[in-house]
Amino acid sequence: MRARVLFAAAVLATASLSLPLAGASAQVAAPPGWDGAQAVGEEAHLAPALPEDPETRHPPADRTQDELEWSVEFARVATHVKNAYPDDFSYAGLADDYVGAYIAFAGAVPDGLAEAIGGVSRVELIADAGFTRDDLLDYQGGILRSVTPEGVDGAFAVVVDNDPLRRVFDVTISGVEGFESSDAGAASSAQLAGIEEDIVRFVASAPPPAGFAVTVLPAERPVAGFEWEDGGRSLAGVCTGAFPVKRNAGPELGILTAGHCPGTGSYGSTSDMFYPPYPYSLDTKYNVNTGGDFRWNHSRYLLSGYTYLGGEGGRKRFARAEDPWVGSQVCHYGRTTGHGCDTVRSLNSGAEIYVPDGHRVYEIGPLVRTWNSITRPGDSGGPWYFRGTDTAAGIHSGVYGNGSYFSYVTNALQNFGVTLWVG
Amino acid sequence: MGGLRLLAAATEFLVAFGLALTGCASGEPHSDPSAVTPAASAEPVSTAVPTAQPDWSLEERLRWAVDVAAAVTAVKEAYPHDFAYARIDDFRVAASIAFTGAVPVGAADLVGGLPGVELVADSGSSEQQLSDYSGALRDVLGVEFETAVFSVVSHVDAHDRTIELVITGPVPGDPADPVGPAAVDPAELERIAQRARELAKATPPPPGVTVVVTVDPVHVYRPD
Numbered sequence: 001m002r003a004r005v006l007f008a009a010a011v012l013a014t015a016s017l018s019l020p021l022a023g024a025s026a027q028v029a030a031p032p033g034w035d036g037a038q039a040v041g042e043e044a045h046l047a048p049a050l051p052e053d054p055e056t057r058h059p060p061a062d063r064t065q066d067e068l069e070w071s072v073e074f075a076r077v078a079t080h081v082k083n084a085y086p087d088d089f090s091y092a093g094l095a096d097d098y099v100g101a102y103i104a105f106a107g108a109v110p111d112g113l114a115e116a117i118g119g120v121s122r123v124e125l126i127a128d129a130g131f132t133r134d135d136l137l138d139y140q141g142g143i144l145r146s147v148t149p150e151g152v153d154g155a156f157a158v159v160v161d162n163d164p165l166r167r168v169f170d171v172t173i174s175g176v177e178g179f180e181s182s183d184a185g186a187a188s189s190a191q192l193a194g195i196e197e198d199i200v201r202f203v204a205s206a207p208p209p210a211g212f213a214v215t216v217l218p219a220e221r222p223v224a225g226f227e228w229e230d231g232g233r234s235l236a237g238v239c240t241g242a243f244p245v246k247r248n249a250g251p252e253l254g255i256l257t258a259g260h261c262p263g264t265g266s267y268g269s270t271s272d273m274f275y276p277p278y279p280y281s282l283d284t285k286y287n288v289n290t291g292g293d294f295r296w297n298h299s300r301y302l303l304s305g306y307t308y309l310g311g312e313g314g315r316k317r318f319a320r321a322e323d324p325w326v327g328s329q330v331c332h333y334g335r336t337t338g339h340g341c342d343t344v345r346s347l348n349s350g351a352e353i354y355v356p357d358g359h360r361v362y363e364i365g366p367l368v369r370t371w372n373s374i375t376r377p378g379d380s381g382g383p384w385y386f387r388g389t390d391t392a393a394g395i396h397s398g399v400y401g402n403g404s405y406f407s408y409v410t411n412a413l414q415n416f417g418v419t420l421w422v423g
Numbered sequence: 424m425g426g427l428r429l430l431a432a433a434t435e436f437l438v439a440f441g442l443a444l445t446g447c448a449s450g451e452p453h454s455d456p457s458a459v460t461p462a463a464s465a466e467p468v469s470t471a472v473p474t475a476q477p478d479w480s481l482e483e484r485l486r487w488a489v490d491v492a493a494a495v496t497a498v499k500e501a502y503p504h505d506f507a508y509a510r511i512d513d514f515r516v517a518a519s520i521a522f523t524g525a526v527p528v529g530a531a532d533l534v535g536g537l538p539g540v541e542l543v544a545d546s547g548s549s550e551q552q553l554s555d556y557s558g559a560l561r562d563v564l565g566v567e568f569e570t571a572v573f574s575v576v577s578h579v580d581a582h583d584r585t586i587e588l589v590i591t592g593p594v595p596g597d598p599a600d601p602v603g604p605a606a607v608d609p610a611e612l613e614r615i616a617q618r619a620r621e622l623a624k625a626t627p628p629p630p631g632v633t634v635v636v637t638v639d640p641v642h643v644y645r646p647d
Contacts, residue, residue, distance in 0.1 A: 260646045322493050323496050325491075326508070326510050329485065334647070348579045352644065353594060366554065369578065380646055380647040386485065388482060388485035391489045398646040400642065
């Protein structure tokens with residue numbers, strides 16, 4: 001298992017910005033004059049022979065439906081255990097071969113837990129890991145807070161990953177070019193080296209938990225900010241993404257889309273854009289107050305905070321979400337039909353859909369119905385918003401008769417514990 | 424009916440149906456469930472609606488519409504048992520927020536002086552009540568016709584006081600229906616629809632609400 005945690009700090013000339021970043025460490029090279037990689041605190045904290053880099057342990061993408069269903073069931077159980085035993089839970093994950101999974105605890109396995117999760121097969125419970133998940137997150141927070149950006153006038157990002165199996169924190173420091181809202185360039189090599197020194201000092205004064213090591217990985221070149229994906233892009237060639245979101249209880253970023261759309265695959269110009277589905281990231285159902293046809297896909301990469309709305313709609317940052325009401329003017333974007341607008345005809349409609357990777361037919365709702373059918377296959381998952389504003393309204397679902405239907409974005413945000421991400 | 428196969432036990436949902444109808448015993452029975460009865464017009468309560476701004480630009484109207492939508496959500500959350508429905512017309516800069524009974528004290532404060540917003544009392548049932556009723560009806564059909572392959576598209580309209588159920592063919596992609604839409608039996612869909620009408624007659628919807636049940640053997644809800 002690799003529990004990637006996205007953190008970053010970006011500092012521009014006069015403003016401090018938060019830049020979650022992922023997936024950059026493997027592709028970048030050290031800028032001239034900066035040494036880049038080094039192990040921090042070798043004597044006390046660095047394991048002498050780390051296991052192979054986890055990038056080589058990613059499972060192949062062509063899993064069977066049964067395997068995918070089982071993995072989603074396991075994810076639900078693991079999340080429940082994590083929430084129910086926050087003082088005991090350490091980490092969880094799927095084995096490389098997808099035929100087994102594990103849940104680890106800092107000390108003993110809580111009483112009765114093995115029986116309670118008996119309905120999900122092939123799960124190993126591991127005792128005495130020696131650390132909790134919160135221990136890891138607290139330490140990662142300490143690394144980030146140790147960065148003192150005074151004197152740094154360029155943009156940079158600090159990414160901290162933790163891997164409980166390898167017992168290591170991987171820290172990547174890189175400059176950021178082309179940052180959307182600033183003319184500032186990437187931080188210089190000297191400035192990045194200063195940031196690294198801050199982290200080295202922190203690790204020396206505060207050893208990581210449970211024998212973890214800390215490594216600082218090389219940054220071969222600055223990250224290009226303009227390459228970050230928007231919401232609203234084509235998803236797996238068959239659907240459309242809606243708004244970018246960030247998990248409230250963590251740094252994970254993702255893209256909202258329809259529940260019947262793929263949870264993984266390509267997105268925009270990026271192949272293999274998403275991690276395997278995040279626990280509880282698919283919650284398609286009928287419930288008057290919280291239901292709908294939606295999911296969010298956990299992005300491996302940083303997102304721009306913008307949502308693409310086609311040539312006519314441009315790109316927008318949606319910082320606000322509201323429920324539309326009968327008569328509301330709403331617009332949508334989809335990869336097939338592009339940009340279009342209509343008026344809300346009715347609320348609280350219900351229907352049924354088949355979700356391929358859930359392998360079931362789900363009753364969905366409430367859905368919002370427009371007066372006209374202005375969407376076509378491929379538009380599913382795309383954004384709906386209040387016309388002429390930066391207020392999000394919905395996630396596209398489908399068509400019946402002469403109306404288009406979409407889910408409430410507020411229900412998705414509430415259900416998943418995520419908020420709109422604007423960069 | 425794929426989605427309804429998810430239901431675990433018939434008895435549970437028959438009970439749920441009964442619960443959803445609690446308080447609706449005095450609902451007016453409708454003699455012809457295939458026809459929509461005219462909605463009873465609500466008596467607006469004068470709420471001293473601030474003057475709308477007919478000379479607003481389109482941008483101002485659209486911003487107003489979002490502010491009204493937010494105000495309606497706040498009212499609904501503050502008075503979930505009183506809120507009936509809302510309508511917004513940003514061309515006329517006019518909106519109405521309707522309540523099942525009297526306008527709650529404090530609702531006007533939540534609207535916050537937005538121009539063109541009228542608060543309407545005594546507007547009958549709420550969208551939530553109608554949704555609960557249609558959901559219970561769907562659930563019972565799912566239990567009673569567990570082995571049938573069909574689906575339901577439902578709409579509710581608290582303003583027009585209608586609940587519409589459309590009995591359609593199977594959901595595309597449903598592995599329980601490998602044959603596809605060609606397998607749709609219109610006669611079976613009609614039997615299901617007829618049963619829905621009987622259920623609605625036996626356990627009437629909220630007062631003044633009409634249940635319309637139709638069959639559509641040709642179209643289904645199409646996920647885009």
